Amino acid sequence: MTVYVLKRSLWISGVALFLVGLVGWWDRMTNGEQHANYGSIVPWGLWIAVYIFFIGLSAGSFLISSMVYVFGMKKFEPVGRLSLLTALVTLGCALLSVWADIGHMFRFWHVFAYPNFQSAMAWMIWLYSTYFLLLAVETWYLLRRDMVLARKLPGWKAVVYKALTFRSNATSDESHRHDRKIVKRLASIGIPVAIMFHGGVGALFGVVLARSAWNSGLFPILFLLSALVSGGALLTLAAAIFQDGLNRYRETIVALGQLVLGVLLLDTLMQFADILVAGYGGVPGHVAALKLMVAGPYWWVFWIWQIGMGTVIPVVILSSAKRRNAHWVSGAAGLIVLGFIGVRLNIVIPSLVVGEIKGLETAVTSSRVSASYFPSAMEWLVTMSIVGLFLMLFGLGEKLLPSGSEVNQQVLPHDPNAQEKVALTPEGGDYVQS
Amino acid sequence: MNEPVDVWIGQSPSLIAEDDPLTFDGDSLVSRRNLIRALTGSGALALAGAIAGGGVLDLLLAQPARAVGTKYRYGMVIDTRRCVGCKACVVACKQENKTPPGVYYNVVVEDTRENAQDRPLWLTKPCFHCENPPCVKVCPVSATYKREQDGIVVIDYDRCIGCRYCITACPYSARYFDFGDEYPFTANGQAWANVPSPEYDQFRKHAEGISPVGNVRKCTFCLHLQDANGQYDKEAGRWPACAKTCTGKAIHFGDFNDPNSEVSQLLLEKRSIRLKEELGTEPNVYYLI
Numbered sequence: 001m002t003v004y005v006l007k008r009s010l011w012i013s014g015v016a017l018f019l020v021g022l023v024g025w026w027d028r029m030t031n032g033e034q035h036a037n038y039g040s041i042v043p044w045g046l047w048i049a050v051y052i053f054f055i056g057l058s059a060g061s062f063l064i065s066s067m068v069y070v071f072g073m074k075k076f077e078p079v080g081r082l083s084l085l086t087a088l089v090t091l092g093c094a095l096l097s098v099w100a101d102i103g104h105m106f107r108f109w110h111v112f113a114y115p116n117f118q119s120a121m122a123w124m125i126w127l128y129s130t131y132f133l134l135l136a137v138e139t140w141y142l143l144r145r146d147m148v149l150a151r152k153l154p155g156w157k158a159v160v161y162k163a164l165t166f167r168s169n170a171t172s173d174e175s176h177r178h179d180r181k182i183v184k185r186l187a188s189i190g191i192p193v194a195i196m197f198h199g200g201v202g203a204l205f206g207v208v209l210a211r212s213a214w215n216s217g218l219f220p221i222l223f224l225l226s227a228l229v230s231g232g233a234l235l236t237l238a239a240a241i242f243q244d245g246l247n248r249y250r251e252t253i254v255a256l257g258q259l260v261l262g263v264l265l266l267d268t269l270m271q272f273a274d275i276l277v278a279g280y281g282g283v284p285g286h287v288a289a290l291k292l293m294v295a296g297p298y299w300w301v302f303w304i305w306q307i308g309m310g311t312v313i314p315v316v317i318l319s320s321a322k323r324r325n326a327h328w329v330s331g332a333a334g335l336i337v338l339g340f341i342g343v344r345l346n347i348v349i350p351s352l353v354v355g356e357i358k359g360l361e362t363a364v365t366s367s368r369v370s371a372s373y374f375p376s377a378m379e380w381l382v383t384m385s386i387v388g389l390f391l392m393l394f395g396l397g398e399k400l401l402p403s404g405s406e407v408n409q410q411v412l413p414h415d416p417n418a419q420e421k422v423a424l425t426p427e428g429g430d431y432v433q434s
Numbered sequence: 435m436n437e438p439v440d441v442w443i444g445q446s447p448s449l450i451a452e453d454d455p456l457t458f459d460g461d462s463l464v465s466r467r468n469l470i471r472a473l474t475g476s477g478a479l480a481l482a483g484a485i486a487g488g489g490v491l492d493l494l495l496a497q498p499a500r501a502v503g504t505k506y507r508y509g510m511v512i513d514t515r516r517c518v519g520c521k522a523c524v525v526a527c528k529q530e531n532k533t534p535p536g537v538y539y540n541v542v543v544e545d546t547r548e549n550a551q552d553r554p555l556w557l558t559k560p561c562f563h564c565e566n567p568p569c570v571k572v573c574p575v576s577a578t579y580k581r582e583q584d585g586i587v588v589i590d591y592d593r594c595i596g597c598r599y600c601i602t603a604c605p606y607s608a609r610y611f612d613f614g615d616e617y618p619f620t621a622n623g624q625a626w627a628n629v630p631s632p633e634y635d636q637f638r639k640h641a642e643g644i645s646p647v648g649n650v651r652k653c654t655f656c657l658h659l660q661d662a663n664g665q666y667d668k669e670a671g672r673w674p675a676c677a678k679t680c681t682g683k684a685i686h687f688g689d690f691n692d693p694n695s696e697v698s699q700l701l702l703e704k705r706s707i708r709l710k711e712e713l714g715t716e717p718n719v720y721y722l723i
Contacts, residue, residue: 032614032642039536040610043598103596103611103648110575110595121599122574209568209713210605357559357607359543364524368536368613 006241007395014391021385027378028100037376039368041361042352046375047101049344050383052201053230054094054390055128056223056340059198060231062087062135062190064259069142069187076256078249079239084139085397086235091132093390100382120204127197134193138186140164141179143401145171160400198227205347213289213351218274225267226343232260233314233336240330242398250326257329260336261318268311285354292350297372301342310339349373506584506664507690508655509718510677511700512558516684519544519556523676523685527560530656530675532631534640535617537610539653540676558685560676561608561653562709562717563587569600569609578650583664585718586655588634591645600650605710606717614647616640632658655687690718 027035038045065083067073076083099105111125147161148171202223205214236256239245245253278286293302314332322328353371355361361371375383519542527533527540545555563580567587570578577593578600580586601609620626620640630637631646635658638646659672666672666687677687688697697720700706706720 032648033611034614034642036613039613040601041607043601043611101597103598103650104594104645107575107593107595110577110593114575114577114593116571116573116576118571119574119599121572121597125574204599208572208603210603352602355607356605357543359546359557360541360607363541363543364538366536366538368610368615369538 003241003244003246010241010391011395014388014395017384017388018392019385019388021381021383021388024378024381024383025100025385028382033103035376035378037379038373039366039370041355041369041371042349042373044101044348044352045373046345046379046383047097049341049348050386051094051098051101052223052347053341053344054090054097054386055198055201056227056344057231057234057337058087058091058094058227059194059201059224060227060229061090061235062131062194062231063228064232064235064256066187066191066194069138069183070191076252078243078245078252079235079256081142081401082238082243082398083231083235084135084142085394085401086231086238088135088139089390089393089397090234091128091135092393093386095128095132096389097383097386100386120200120207124197124200124204127193127200131190131193131197134186134190138183138190141182141186144168144179145176157400195224198223210356211289211351211354212283212285213278213354214347216274216278218270222267222270222274225263225270226340228263229260229267230337230340232256232263233333233340236260236333237330237337238394240326240333242394246326246330253326253329254324257318257323257333260333261315261323264311264315264318264336285351285356288354289350292353293346296350296353298345298349301345305342306339306346309335310342311336314339504582504585504691506692507718508584508586508666508687509563509690509697509720510560510674510688511686511697511704511706511720511722513682513684513686513700513704513722514555514557515722516682517542517556517558517680518682518684519554520681522679522681523558526675526679527653531633531654532620532629532640533610533651534612534620535615537612537651539610539651557721558676559606559608560655560674560719561587562606562715562719563653563655564718565716566714568603568605568713568715572599572603574599581657584657584660586657587652588654588657589650589652591634591636591638591649594645594649596648596650598650605713605715609650609652612646612649612651614640614642634658 036045061083064076065080065087068077068080068083099108102108111122112129115126116122144165147165148168151158151161151165153161199220202220205211206216206219208214236253239249239256240253243249275290279290293299314336317323317328317332353373355371361369363369521542523540524538524542527538531539533539540558540560543557543559545557547554563586565585567578567580570580570587573579573594574597575593575595577591577595578587578589581588596611598611601611616622617626618624620629628639628641630639633654633656638644640647656674659674660666661672666674668678671678674685674687677685686697686700688695690698690701692698700722701720704722706722708717708720
């Protein structure tokens with residue numbers, strides 16, 4: 001019942017957010033960035049924070065999927081497919097968000113045509129393009145046989161599966177074993193690619209000597225850890241809602257909760273190490289950014305959102321007796337995911353607001369040369385549409401993930417050939433006894 | 435014969451077979467040690483690869499610290515003791531380059547005074563055209579670069595994608611994003627609308643969706659005033675607008691490669707500083723204090 005209500009409300013809010021947010025896209029496409037509130041002192045804003053939020057979710061859930069497909073960890077198997085779906089959908093949303101942010105949106109291909117091998121951003125883009133291809137191919141091979149079988153389903157889904165399976169027809173166990181080998185290989189290649197590309201996102205910030213709050217060797221590591229935390233938390237929540245995990249995969253959810261707790265604590269430790277060392281060293285720009293974060297006008301983003309909601313409450317839940325209760329665990333995971341939006345905002349914005357030249361904002365009078373930033377309506381709208389799209393794609397993906405029960409139930413009785421061969425997986429599961 | 439998995443039973447069946455290629459050596463449950471070993475192995479490999487790759491690339495691609503052999507090395511010596519803070523240079527720059535609101539190739543920053551009776555300190559700040567420009571290094575599309583002939587850091591408007599990474603990387607806030615904003619008198623339909631900017635000798639108009647709107651912009655030392663040989667001429671008025679207009683004669687412009695130039699002589703005679711030396715950017719703009 002709760003699950004039904006949750007699913008429903010996700011669909012409704014997804015569609016509503018997406019449609020309302022289209023107004024923002026219209027403004028963005030016709031007026032460019034005129035109605036954005038960032039400027040030349042704070043050149044990156046909400047969209048970049050949303051970008052690193054989603055890209056972290058993607059890298060994190062991909063790395064968790066590799067626990068199933070590379071290391072064969074049974075415990076996490078029920079979320080294997082879901083984690084690849086999450087990785088694909090969040091990557092798409094991340095790219096959309098960063099695409100809205102660039103001044104000439106239709107020049108994105110310049111990164112490939114005019115490469116600069118010294119640029120951390122260029123490396124990051126090349127690596128996530130590789131990662132995107134790899135992810136798509138891996139997901140395809142993972143689902144191939146089930147999709148081929150599901151072409152026999154009645155209704156609109158069959159059409160989608162027909163389009164998605166191309167000319168592939170094989171449903172034999174041999175072909176399935178072949179698929180699995182490819183999946184394992186791709187997933188193994190994917191691990192270093194995901195580590196490099198998400199470490200690269202951290203490095204993009206870490207290499208900026210001009211912003212001392214970013215300029216830390218810990219940044220790539222912090223990004224990887226926080227990817228695992230937020231990605232793991234999102235998976236926990238998604239498994240609970242979309243796979244009826246609260247009833248069927250309690251153990252997986254509880255185990256994911258403990259994994260998330262572990263990396264969350266490690267991530268917090270790293271963050272505080274960074275903050276304490278910087279605070280002790282007293283590098284002016286870095287200290288100013290930290291002060292802004294903990295005691296600036298948006299102090300509550302740090303204390304209430306990031307620390308309270310995103311860290312303390314989930315840690316208490318996940319280390320209390322409630323850690324064995326799938327409802328509480330998925331609730332805690334939800335708080336972590338939401339809390340991470342605050343983390344991402346605090347990574348991007350305070351370091352920029354500090355500015356580089358004292359007195360610049362009073363030297364000229366312009367809203368673009370200002371050291372305060374709050375996203376404009378257009379920025380919020382575009383973000384809303386991306387979040388709405390995320391919810392919708394997620395719901396759609398969940399509907400389309402070929403589910404064993406459905407195929408077994410509806411295809412088998414009419415298909416004598418399938419009867420002898422098909423050993424389909426239950427919803428969410430990926431491997432069967434062969 | 436394979437048994438179809440009964441999905442209707444309440445518990446999930448064993449999903450990983452004993453001979454599953456996805457598990458280690460027939461062991462259906464991976465031991466923790468194996469997992470950790472494999473994880474650290476691939477992680478370490480990736481990290482080592484990235485670090486080694488980055489290091490090698492850096493060695494291969496790093497620019498020489500000093501642009502030895504360039505024909506000219508243009509720069510400025512700005513005498514803070516002569517600056518009266520009139521900001522004529524800011525206006526002259528705006529007029530010359532027709533920059534839109536929010537885009538300033540040159541600003542005059544006032545240093546905060548601790549006591550009201552302290553003498554004010556004004557800091558005229560163009561782009562420093564660093565010898566090691568961090569902005570150039572970070573650009574993902576090589577749209578911004580340091581010109582070989584004279585060390586001026588420029589932006590290729592047709593290549594720039596407008597990601598603004600260079601703005602974050604410049605330690606001196608010398609870069610501004612063109613949001614497409616207009617002054618009331620340059621707005622569409624006004625007398626000054628569509629007056630092109632002479633910068634880079636490209637005479638671009640300012641309109642939504644067309645470069646330089648959506649690009650990052652910066653001071654060019656008014657390089658459109660150079661002659662075919664890349665030389666400026668102060669007498670003929672082909673001189674960076676800010677230096678030409680400076681009422682207190684505080685902005686000195688010239689070629690540091692020429693030992694007899696005014697700027698080279700000033701550096702020899704006077705005590706000068708550069709901003710944020712610790713970053714290793716080696717600015718080509720010096721301040722006399």
